[in-house]
Amino acid sequence: MAFVSSGYNPEKPMENRITDIGPRHFSDFLPPVIAKNKGTWLWHEICEPGILMHKAESGDEVYTVRCGGSRLMTVGHIREICAIADKFAGGHLRFTTRNNIEFMVGTLDEAKKLKEYLNSQKQSGGSHRFPVGGTGAGITNIVHTQGWVHCHTPATDASGTVKVVLDELFEEFGQMRMPAQVRISMACCLNMCGAVHCSDIAILGYHRKPPVIDHEWLDNLCEIPLAVAACPVGAIRPTKKEIVTEKGETKTVNTVAIKNERCMFCGNCYTMCPSLPLSDQTGDGLVIMAGGKVSNRISNPKFSKVVVAFIPNEPPRWPTLAKTIRQIVEAYASDARKYERVGDWAERIGWERFFEKTGLEFSEHMIDDFRDPAYYTWRQTTNFKF
Amino acid sequence: MAKHATPLLDQLQSGPWPSFVSDIKEEAERRHKNEKNVEYQVPVDVCDDLLGILELSYKDGTTHWKHGGIVGVFGYGGGVIGRYCDQPQMFPGVAHFHTVRVAQPSGMYYTSEYLRQLCDLWEMRGSGLTNMHGATGDIVLLGTTTPQLEEIFYELTHNMNTDLGGSGSNLRTPAACLGESRCEWACYDAQELCHQMTNEYQDELHRPAFPYKFKFKFDGCPNGCVASIARSDMSFIGTWRDEIRIDQEAVAAYVGGEIQPNGGAHAGKDWGAFDIEKEVIDLCPTECMWMEDGKLKINDRECTRCMHCLNVMPRALRIGNDRGLSILVGAKAPILDGAQMGSLLVPFIKVEEPYDEIKEIIEGIWEWWMEEGKNRERLGELIKRQGLAKAIAAVGLTPVPQHVMEPRHNPYIFWKEEDVEGGWDRDIADYRKHHQR
Numbered sequence: 022m023a024f025v026s027s028g029y030n031p032e033k034p035m036e037n038r039i040t041d042i043g044p045r046h047f048s049d050f051l052p053p054v055i056a057k058n059k060g061t062w063l064w065h066e067i068c069e070p071g072i073l074m075h076k077a078e079s080g081d082e083v084y085t086v087r088c089g090g091s092r093l094m095t096v097g098h099i100r101e102i103c104a105i106a107d108k109f110a111g112g113h114l115r116f117t118t119r120n121n122i123e124f125m126v127g128t129l130d131e132a133k134k135l136k137e138y139l140n141s142q143k144q145s146g147g148s149h150r151f152p153v154g155g156t157g158a159g160i161t162n163i164v165h166t167q168g169w170v171h172c173h174t175p176a177t178d179a180s181g182t183v184k185v186v187l188d189e190l191f192e193e194f195g196q197m198r199m200p201a202q203v204r205i206s207m208a209c210c211l212n213m214c215g216a217v218h219c220s221d222i223a224i225l226g227y228h229r230k231p232p233v234i235d236h237e238w239l240d241n242l243c244e245i246p247l248a249v250a251a252c253p254v255g256a257i258r259p260t261k262k263e264i265v266t267e268k269g270e271t272k273t274v275n276t277v278a279i280k281n282e283r284c285m286f287c288g289n290c291y292t293m294c295p296s297l298p299l300s301d302q303t304g305d306g307l308v309i310m311a312g313g314k315v316s317n318r319i320s321n322p323k324f325s326k327v328v329v330a331f332i333p334n335e336p337p338r339w340p341t342l343a344k345t346i347r348q349i350v351e352a353y354a355s356d357a358r359k360y361e362r363v364g365d366w367a368e369r370i371g372w373e374r375f376f377e378k379t380g381l382e383f384s385e386h387m388i389d390d391f392r393d394p395a396y397y398t399w400r401q402t403t404n405f406k407f
Numbered sequence: 408m409a410k411h412a413t414p415l416l417d418q419l420q421s422g423p424w425p426s427f428v429s430d431i432k433e434e435a436e437r438r439h440k441n442e443k444n445v446e447y448q449v450p451v452d453v454c455d456d457l458l459g460i461l462e463l464s465y466k467d468g469t470t471h472w473k474h475g476g477i478v479g480v481f482g483y484g485g486g487v488i489g490r491y492c493d494q495p496q497m498f499p500g501v502a503h504f505h506t507v508r509v510a511q512p513s514g515m516y517y518t519s520e521y522l523r524q525l526c527d528l529w530e531m532r533g534s535g536l537t538n539m540h541g542a543t544g545d546i547v548l549l550g551t552t553t554p555q556l557e558e559i560f561y562e563l564t565h566n567m568n569t570d571l572g573g574s575g576s577n578l579r580t581p582a583a584c585l586g587e588s589r590c591e592w593a594c595y596d597a598q599e600l601c602h603q604m605t606n607e608y609q610d611e612l613h614r615p616a617f618p619y620k621f622k623f624k625f626d627g628c629p630n631g632c633v634a635s636i637a638r639s640d641m642s643f644i645g646t647w648r649d650e651i652r653i654d655q656e657a658v659a660a661y662v663g664g665e666i667q668p669n670g671g672a673h674a675g676k677d678w679g680a681f682d683i684e685k686e687v688i689d690l691c692p693t694e695c696m697w698m699e700d701g702k703l704k705i706n707d708r709e710c711t712r713c714m715h716c717l718n719v720m721p722r723a724l725r726i727g728n729d730r731g732l733s734i735l736v737g738a739k740a741p742i743l744d745g746a747q748m749g750s751l752l753v754p755f756i757k758v759e760e761p762y763d764e765i766k767e768i769i770e771g772i773w774e775w776w777m778e779e780g781k782n783r784e785r786l787g788e789l790i791k792r793q794g795l796a797k798a799i800a801a802v803g804l805t806p807v808p809q810h811v812m813e814p815r816h817n818p819y820i821f822w823k824e825e826d827v828e829g830g831w832d833r834d835i836a837d838y839r840k841h842h843q844r
Contacts (some may be wrong), residue, residue, distance in 0.1 A: 024554070025446050025531070029561035034481045039564035041609035044510035044580075047598050050517050051588060060587040060596065064721040066670040073670075083589070091427040093549075094533040095434035095454075096526035103519035103526075116539055118584065118633050125589075130792055146420030157672030166542060169464035170457070171490065171549055173472045173508065178464065180427045181419055188422030197675035212717040213740030214542045216638035219748065251783075253743040289743055295474035303469030315637045317629035318715045319690055322636050324747055325422040336465040346742040359678050360669075360690060360715070364760055 026270070052113035052125050054083045071153035072132045072194050074375035084132035085123050088151040089140050089162050089187070089194060093170060093180050097316070101142075109135045119162045119204075121155050154195035158202055160350070161194065163187060164208035166214040168226070174288055175209035176226030176305040177334050182342060183207050186224070189343040190350065200357035203350065206315070211287050219364040222349060223310040223325045224342065230304035231256075231284040232297035236264045240275040246276055251293040251383045256283035285391070301313040307332040307342055311349060312364030312375075326372075328379070330386035345381070352379040371406050409435070410452055411459030415466060431458055434535050445531050449500075453534040456500030457550065460492055478553050484615040486571030487556055501550065504534070507559055508572035509546040511578040511599040512724045513583040513625075524567055532559050543622065544582030544633075545572035570609075573771035576619050576783075578611040581841055583625035584632040591721060592714065593627030594645025594730040601625040603762060604769070617773075618780035628726070629714050635738075635749070640786040641769065642735040642749040647727035650707040652718070657723035658683075658703045668719050687716050731757045734768060736798060737787030747787040750795055752802065754809045758808050775801035794821075 030036050046055065058077035065075040073085040090102075102122055106114040110124040110130065117123060126132050142150040155161035163186060166172065168179030186205065187194065193203075206217035209226040217223035237243070250258045260278040265271050277297075290297045299305075309332065313325030328349070330340050349363075356378055357366035367375040376383045389395035409432070419428045431439045435454035438447070450456070460471050476489030477740070488506040497501035507524075529535060534550030541547040551559065563569045572580035581604055584590070586597030603624060605612065611621075624635030627645045635642035637656045656689065661681060667674065668681045683703070688696045695709035696716065703723070705716075717724045734756065735749030752772075756764055775798065792799050799806050824831045 022447060022450075025448060025558075027558040027561040028565065029411075029557045031557065034557070035769075038482075038564075040482060040570070041570065041613060042564060042570045043606040043609055043612075044602065045521070045567075045569055046602060047512040047513045047514045047588070050512055050521065052516070052789065055516070055588050059589075060593070062587075062589060062591040063725075064591055064670075066667065066721075067672055067674070070675070075591075085589070089425060090539065091425045091646065092538050092540070093427045093430075094537055095430050096530045096537065097434045097437050099522055099526050099539065100431050103522050106519045112519045113516065114519070114522075115514065115585070117515070118544075118582070120539065144420070144426055145433060146417075146426055146429040148420065148426040148429060149423050150425055152425065157670070157674070159675065164542065167538075169461055169470050169472075171472060171504070172468060173474050175470050178461075181465070184419050184422065184424055184426060187424035191423040194424075197530055197672055199675075202672075208740075212742055213746075216542065216634065216740050218740055218746035219634065219637035287742055291474075302467040302607065305468060306743055313637075315631040315634040317631065317636075317711075317713050318718060319692055319713055322631070324746055324748070334468050336468070337418040359673060359686065360719075391745060 043213040050113065052083075052094065052111060054081055054127070055125065058083075059080065060322055067157045067197070068129055068132070068287055070159065071136055071156055072129070073156060074129070082127070083128050084129055086126065086132050086135045086153060087117070087121050087123050087155050088140065088153045089149075089155055090116075090120050090122045090151070091180065091184075098150075105135075105139070105151070109312060117155075117162075117401060119155070119164050119229055121162050122151070146328055152191070152194060154199050157197035157199040158199045159193055159195075160190050160199065160203045160205065163205045163207055163224075166209045168209040172209065174291060174300075176187040176228045176300065177209050178336065179207055179209045179215075179226075180306070181337060182224055182339050185338045185343050186217070186346050186405075189347055193350070201360050201362045203353070203363065205346070212292070217310065218324055219313040219315045219322060220325050221311065221314060222346060223313065224346075225310060226329070227308045228288060228299040228301070228305050229287040229331070230299060230301045231279055231286065232290055232299050234276060234279065235296035235298075236262055236276045237266050237275065239294065239296035241295050245275060245277060247337070248290050248294040248297065251289045253287065253289060254283045254285060256280045257290055302334070307339075309342075309345060311350075312367045314362050314364055316362075319360065320362075320365050320368075325364075326367075327387055328375070328381055330384060334362055349379050373406050409458070410455035410815065411462060413458050413462040416458060416462050428458070431536065438535065441768065447530075448532045448555055448558070449534060449550070451500075453500040453504075453550060454536070456498040457504075457536065460494060460498045460501055461677040463494065463497075472504075478556060480556050480571070483571060483613045485574040485577045485613060487576055490550075493630075501534075504550040505553065505556065507533070507551065507556070508541065508574055508580065509547040509548060509563065510570045510572045510605070511540055511544055511546050511582070512578055513581075513598040513605070514585040514588050515540065515544075516588070517586075521567070526755065528559065528562050528567075532562075543572070543579050545580045570586045571613070573612045576615040576617045577613065577621070578608050578617070579620055579622045581605045581623035581625065582611070582633055584627050586625070586627040590627060592630065592645075592717065593625065594647055594724055594726055595629040595732050597625040597643070597645065600643065600758055600765070602764065603760075604765075607762075607766065608769075611773075616777070618776060619783045619785050621773075621776075621786065628716070629712055636735055637738050637748055639738055639749065640736060640741070641734050641772065642738060643765075644735065645730065646712050646755065647730045648755055649727040649729040651705055651710065651727060652725040653703055653705065654723050655702050659701065661720050661723055666720075666722055669833050670721055687719050690715055704749065731755050734765075736772060737790045738783070739787045744788055745789065747791070750790065751810055752798060753804065771802035
C-alpha cells in the first residue's frame, strides 16, 4: 500500500490550492430534455407506479423511472447505477431527497422496459437491487441517519431498522393504494440528523438510561462548565469525587454529578463530553411517532406525535417495530379518506380513536410534560369521544 | 471466505428491499479481487472490518464509534468529521474512519461520468462506502484516514471542480428541491438560488463563525419536497400573489373523468368517480372555490396557496404569474428545547438576480444571531428566547398580521421607554404630593 500523491505538496499547502468553489453548477448535469424545458413544464402524471411523465410547453415529454436505493451504498453499486444510466438514459440520472434514484427517458415504452430491467436486478442474497416505485399515494423510501454503521451517539441502528420496515412494507412501495402519500423517516437518536419530527410515521432511537460517568477521565476530556451548561433540565452539576483509578490509586478528581431523576436522556451532555456515554443494550430502543407532515396542503404542517413510547432493540430484524408500523399503516389505509394524511386522519377521528383503530396502547408516557408546549397538547374542552 | 462471521447481519440479506449488507459484502469481495489493480490507500479489508464492527453492535446493542476527533483540511473548519472506532485491535481496517462531506449539485442530477470519477477517487482513497445522500443533502463519503484528507480535497477541487460541504458551527451545505428543472409547481428557480447562495456564502460554509449550525433549504412551492419548513434555520418556500391560472376545458375533462385526478397518484385503489365538489371544493381550507355554470371559480384574494387544488388537477390549474418566495426561520429538531418549525419572517419577496434583497434578509438575521445568540443556540431558540418581533426588527420589516397565527394571549407587553409618553424617569416626591404613604 504505497502512498500515492494526488499532486498535493504538504511542504507548500497553499501551492495551487483551490478553495471556496462550492458545488458544481447543476446545469453541467441536466439531461438535454430537462435543460431545454426547464421552467416551462406544464403538468405531470404517474403512468403507473414508479413511472412519471412530465409534459412541457414545447410539447416535449420526459418519462422518469424511480427506483429505491439504500442511502448507504458502495461505489460498486454506484457504478451499476451509472451503467444503467448509460444504457438507458443517455448517461444521466438523479437522486431524490428520499434516497431514490431516477432515470429519465424519452418514451413510455422505454420507461416500461427500464422498469422491467430494474425490477429484474437482484443482489447476491436475493433482495432487489433497484425496486421500482415510490410514487403517488403510496409508501416511498425511508430517509434515515447513520446508526451503528458510523455514529457515536445512536440508540439503535438506522440502516437495519429501515431495511426491515421496508421489507415489511415492500409491496406498498410498488403500488399506490394509500389515501395519500405516507412519509416514513428514521433517526437513530434525538439529535435527529434525519429531522423526523414532521413525518407521517417516524422511527426514533432513544436512550432510557442516564449517562454513565467516567470520573477518572472526565476532567481531562471535557470542559466541565460546558457539560453542565449542555443539560437542558439542569441535572448536571460540578463536583469533586474521591475515586480509585484504573491503576489502583486513590485520588480526588473534578467531575460532575447527575440527578438521574431529572434526566430525559437527550444525550446533549455526551455531545459536549465524551466521558458521559448513554448507550446501553437494554436501555436503548425505539420510539414511534406519527401524524406529522411538512406539506402545507389542506392543513398546516404538523409535528409528529409519540404513539409508541418504547420498543426494545431487537436486532437483526426488529420484529416488533415492523409489526407495529404495519399496524398503523393498515389502520390508516382502511379508515382514512382520500387525500387525508395520517395526521389529518388522526385529527378528524380524534386521537382517542387513533389509538383504538391502530390497536396501540396509550400510556402516561404519551402525555407531554416537557415545558410550555405540553399544556397546549392537553384537552381544554369537554369535546371528546368515549 | 469473509474475514468476520456475521450471522446477525446475514439475516438482513433476506427480504425484498435492497440490502446494504449484501452491497457491502459485494464491495468487500471486489476490493479483495482488485481486478482493476487499484492502489488502495486505506486498508483493503476496510469493508470486512466495517461489517465486523457492525456485527458487534448488533450483538451487544451499542455503538462502537468514538466521539469525533478534530481533523480536516488546511484552512477549512468543516467538511470532514473525524471518526475512530473503539475496538481498533479487532477491526484495524476501520480504526480511523473519517467522513468527508462533498457539496452536491443542487437538485442532485448527475452524469455517469462525474459519478465514476467520484467512485474512482473514493475506491482508491477511501472505503468505497457512501451515502447518496446525507440528510442535509451532501454526498457523504464514509471512511478514510487522516493522511488521505488533503489528497481527496486536492483531487476533488482540481479534477472534479467540486468543494467540500459544511459541518460544525457553519453554514451547512444548502439543499433545494429539483425546482423548475422538472416541476410545474416551482415558483422560483430553487436550484439556482440554492447554488448562488451556496457560492455567495462559501466563507460562512467553510469557516466556523456562527454560534451553532445554520441550514438553508429551498422549496419551490408549499408542497415542501425538501422539508425546509421542518429542518432549516432559514426556509425559502416558493409562492405567488396573483391568480391561479385556470384552464376551464381541462377542469371539464377532470369532471368528466377524462383525466385522472392528482396525476393518477391514487390509481392503486378504486376510490370511485372523481367528484370535484367533494375532492377539491369541499377540501379547500379557505372555502374560496365554487362551480358556476360548469366553470370553476376561485376567489384568489382568500386563497392561502396550500396547493391542494393544483395537486389534484395539475392540467387545469397552474401557479400564478407574480411569483416569489416566503422566508420562514428557526426550524430545528428537538435538541434542546423541543422541535420547532419555521416561523414566517418574510411573507413575500421576489427572486431576482443578483438577489440583493434576499441577501439583506440573510445577513440581517445572521448579524442579530451572531450578536445575541449564545454558544450552541440555534436561531429558532434565540427567536424563542427574545421573541419573533426581534427577528422581524433585525431584518427591518414591519410586523403584520401574517406573522402570527393569532395575536398574543396575554397583555405582558415589553413596552420600551421610548414608546411611552414622558419616559420612565419619575420623581417619588412628585408622586407623594398626591399619595400619602
